Amino acid sequence: MLLGGSAVLALGTAVAIFRPTSATRAAEGTFEVTLTDAEWHKRLNDKQYAVLREEATETPGSSPLLYEHRAGTFHCAGCDLALFDSATKFESGTGWPSFYQPLENAVGETTDTSFGMTRTEVHCRRCGGHLGHVFDDGPPPTGLRYCMNGLALTFTPSNA
Numbered sequence: 001m002l003l004g005g006s007a008v009l010a011l012g013t014a015v016a017i018f019r020p021t022s023a024t025r026a027a028e029g030t031f032e033v034t035l036t037d038a039e040w041h042k043r044l045n046d047k048q049y050a051v052l053r054e055e056a057t058e059t060p061g062s063s064p065l066l067y068e069h070r071a072g073t074f075h076c077a078g079c080d081l082a083l084f085d086s087a088t089k090f091e092s093g094t095g096w097p098s099f100y101q102p103l104e105n106a107v108g109e110t111t112d113t114s115f116g117m118t119r120t121e122v123h124c125r126r127c128g129g130h131l132g133h134v135f136d137d138g139p140p141p142t143g144l145r146y147c148m149n150g151l152a153l154t155f156t157p158s159n160a
């Protein structure tokens with residue numbers, strides 16, 4: 001069962017920032033970049049920490065990256081690994097930055113069964129930070145929709 005864009009929006013509006021209680025945290029497992037909670041708190045602000053380390057979801061429509069249309073690369077806010085090329089970004093209408101394809105060897109996926117749904121969770125391959133989810137209602141050429149939290153990303157313009 002997958003959640004369509006409008007359903008995602010409705011859910012996000014009802015519960016702005018939520019945290020799964022039966023946390024299947026993305027950080028479980030072994031990653032190249034491993035920091036203690038204290039170190040992550042130092043590196044990230046509170047909202048970034050809630051998303052990347054606790055799998056919170058940002059309020060839809062809240063990310064400035066929704067309006068980022070320059071050519072460049074979106075990086076992990078936790079470890080700066082390059083995750084998405086701006087060429088794969090598209091307007092999904094969900095209120096979250098959306099991409100149809102990650103860069104090669106950039107993300108990992110786990111099955112997320114929180115909230116009574118089965119979704120595919122997406123995290124940074126290098127630090128395990130939670131990024132968002134992937135759905136199969138995206139545009140060509142992949143048909144995938146990587147629904148990302150802007151708080152988990154930073155943007156670097158290609159001509160900067």
Ligand SMILES: [Zn+2]
Binds near residue numbers: 077079080128129
């Ligand atoms: Zn990372």
